[in-house]
Amino acid sequence: QKEVEQNSGPLSVPEGAIASLNCTYSDRGSQSFFWYRQYSGKSPELIMSIYSNGDKEDGRFTAQLNKASQYVSLLIRDSQPSDSATYLCALTNTGNQFYFGTGTSLTVIP
């Protein structure tokens, strides 16, 4: 079982809609969770971090963490074409090891 699982997509949403990206993980003791955005041909860029259960909002982005169900999600409100990218979920597990998911490709259609 992989440490981090993501649906590779592609996920397509119309401009202005809410994009929902999901990630599940296997190590129940994982502590820290991150969302990275990677544009084609570019490096991963940190957009959100979350450490405790619940929601964390930053502008149009909301990260949600549910440790009991072992999932973390990223919501993008009012999606824009510039949000089109691959979104990588990452975490550190109980062994303090850092893992990335394989990423979900998002396309926002104008």
Next chain:
Amino acid sequence: DAGVIQSPRHEVTEMGQEVTLRCKPISGHNSLFWYRQTMMRGLELLIYFNNNVPIDDSGMPEDRFSAKMPNASFSTLKIQPSEPRDSAVYFCASSRTGGGNQPQHFGDGTRLSIL
């Protein structure tokens, strides 16, 4: 503050040649990570250092790959001899701790093509 700096940005060489990739982490970050990214395999951790010491090199694919961190501000990833299947984008990242609650920050990557 300057981010993670990698060089070269692009490298094209013939198989069998030695390739050296370079990385300068963000000042004050004491952990450094080397990744390889391909379409087929995604982002793979090759090796990471904490306080200049290699902690986990289980991701290094073969003995042809080696990495060093002689000081806190410089690291190299070397491939000798290189093979076409080594073609990928290689990223260096750094963080403040050994991967705990601090995120990693990535350099722009080196796009490596082995002919």
